[in-house]
Amino acid sequence: MGLSGLRAVPGFAFTTARLFGLQSAWSYERMLGIGFAHAMEPLLRPLRGVDGGARYRGALARESLFFNAHPYVTSVAIGAAARAELDGEAPEKIARLRQALCGPLGALGDRLVWAGWLPACSAFGLILVALGAGGWGVAVFLVLYNVVHVALRLWGLRAGWRAGMRVAAALANPVLHRGLEVVGPLAALAVGCAMPLVLVWAAHGAGLHLPWWLTWRHVVAAGAGAAAFALLAARLGTRFTGLTLATLVLGVVAVGGMLWR
Amino acid sequence: MSPGEIAGVTALGVVVGVDLVTVPQAMTSRPLVAAFAGGWILGHPMIGLLAGALMELFALETLPIGAARYPDWGPPAAAAGALLADGVRAGGGEGAWPGLLATVLVAALAAWLGGWSLDLIRRANGAAIGRYAERLERGDPRALVALQAGGFARDVLRAAALTLVMLVPGGLVARALAARWRAPAGLAEDALLAAALGVAAWSAWRLFGRGRTARWLAAGLAVGCAGALLWA
Numbered sequence: 001m002g003l004s005g006l007r008a009v010p011g012f013a014f015t016t017a018r019l020f021g022l023q024s025a026w027s028y029e030r031m032l033g034i035g036f037a038h039a040m041e042p043l044l045r046p047l048r049g050v051d052g053g054a055r056y057r058g059a060l061a062r063e064s065l066f067f068n069a070h071p072y073v074t075s076v077a078i079g080a081a082a083r084a085e086l087d088g089e090a091p092e093k094i095a096r097l098r099q100a101l102c103g104p105l106g107a108l109g110d111r112l113v114w115a116g117w118l119p120a121c122s123a124f125g126l127i128l129v130a131l132g133a134g135g136w137g138v139a140v141f142l143v144l145y146n147v148v149h150v151a152l153r154l155w156g157l158r159a160g161w162r163a164g165m166r167v168a169a170a171l172a173n174p175v176l177h178r179g180l181e182v183v184g185p186l187a188a189l190a191v192g193c194a195m196p197l198v199l200v201w202a203a204h205g206a207g208l209h210l211p212w213w214l215t216w217r218h219v220v221a222a223g224a225g226a227a228a229f230a231l232l233a234a235r236l237g238t239r240f241t242g243l244t245l246a247t248l249v250l251g252v253v254a255v256g257g258m259l260w261r
Numbered sequence: 262m263s264p265g266e267i268a269g270v271t272a273l274g275v276v277v278g279v280d281l282v283t284v285p286q287a288m289t290s291r292p293l294v295a296a297f298a299g300g301w302i303l304g305h306p307m308i309g310l311l312a313g314a315l316m317e318l319f320a321l322e323t324l325p326i327g328a329a330r331y332p333d334w335g336p337p338a339a340a341a342g343a344l345l346a347d348g349v350r351a352g353g354g355e356g357a358w359p360g361l362l363a364t365v366l367v368a369a370l371a372a373w374l375g376g377w378s379l380d381l382i383r384r385a386n387g388a389a390i391g392r393y394a395e396r397l398e399r400g401d402p403r404a405l406v407a408l409q410a411g412g413f414a415r416d417v418l419r420a421a422a423l424t425l426v427m428l429v430p431g432g433l434v435a436r437a438l439a440a441r442w443r444a445p446a447g448l449a450e451d452a453l454l455a456a457a458l459g460v461a462a463w464s465a466w467r468l469f470g471r472g473r474t475a476r477w478l479a480a481g482l483a484v485g486c487a488g489a490l491l492w493a
Binding site (some may be wrong): 017064119125191194202227242250 | 274282283284285286287288289290293294297301305307309310311313314315317318319320321322323324325327328332342359362363365366368369372374383384386387389390391397399400401402405406409410411412413416435438440442443444447448449450451452453454455456457458459460461462463464465468469473474477478479480481482483484486487488489492
């Protein structure tokens with residue numbers, strides 16, 4: 001095929017842009033499948049002139065079938081499958097590759113991003129806001145989060161493309177493994193630190209000159225209430241989410257506040 | 262709120278609403294961002310930031326994992342920030358905590374509604390894929406573009422509707438609740454802070470309360486408490 005690097009493929013920029021809309025047609029039946037094929041399509045364009053376009057259309061039909069993984073690292077599978085299609089690998093091998101990548105890429109993204117980097121950045125933004133950074137805290141949250149977000153999508157496409165059918169090696173990247181080791185403790189530290197700071201900042205009226213008399217009484221009351229709430233949530237287990245319970249509690253308080261004499 | 266402001270907040274609601282799943286998942290849909298921006302549109306970003314920070318504590322529980330149904334905080338938070346900023350503009354500082362409690366409560370209900378609407382969109386996307394099945398089997402690239410565009414358009418409409426639901430009927434309910442509040446404002450403050458921190462603490466425990474991360478969570482709490490004491 002003579003396609004030595006990703007930049008040599010004309011569709012690289014289009015595929016990169018389409019990675020950000022992978023989930024537009026998300027459905028229970030195919031999950032990311034449609035977005036997967038849509039993002040990969042520009043990379044497959046060199047196949048339009050082969051066999052009267054039959055390989056191109058066959059590849060699109062295959063790649064639009066069920067696929068499910070974390071959206072940021074799905075780019076690994078897109079790069080690998082596109083490379084395999086261009087290299088003329090057997091359709092059954094490509095189908096097995098896609099199927100094999102679903103679990104590992106889902107687990108990687110969930111641990112690295114949803115349960116690690118996202119709460120870490122969110123908590124870091126909250127800490128900055130509580131320390132008086134105002135809107136800059138929000139800006140730092142967005143920039144910090146998206147540096148890793150965008151880097152993951154771009155790295156994934158390149159790593160998948162370079163590795164093709166041997167993509168498992170790309171997932172053994174030491175930077176990824178180090179990231180997985182570090183991100184959990186980092187998120188735990190940041191979330192732990194953010195909670196008391198936000199409590200005190202909010203109880204002080206968030207610099208808004210809201211009434212904040214007896215501030216420490218409120219801090220203690222809210223802190224004790226939060227501990228009681230968390231214990232209740234733990235006791236109820238998975239029957240209620242924290243938000244369901246909080247909505248019920250706030251609803252009762254709102255009604256109680258209206259009936260107060 | 263003027264029609265122009267309603268249009269601006271709705272546009273913001275669409276941007277943060279489609280961000281959650283459709284494009285680009287840059288986390289502008291987080292309540293910290295959406296509520297701050299909603300308040301900023303109406304000229305009082307700091308009240309939006311306060312509401313956003315509290316809702317962000319609730320949203321620490323929300324991990325947008327695959328096929329799970331999770332609340333959509335973006336459009337309700339954008340509208341909540343705008344509603345609270347509108348209240349501040351009208352001189353409602355004294356009733357701020359009851360107003361915050363009522364608005365966050367309505368936003369939480371709207372976030373659940375948003376999660377339900379995401380389920381509808383997923384089913385509608387599935388139905389559309391069924392209609393295009395034959396073209397997909399033939400490998401027609403235009404079918405892919407049509408499905409992606411259709412999914413995007415549905416999500417835009419969903420996000421706009423959710424923002425307007427929070428902004429208009431939701432705003433009326435929140436204002437009515439706040440206006441009828443008879444208890445001391447401090448009770449609303451205590452309840453809101455306790456609920457927000459309780460959800461955050463429970464989420465933190467579930468995510469990090471076991472193994473190696475538990476020690477880091479405890480260390481973070483210690484540092485945060487020390488910082489809070491020093492800062493206050």
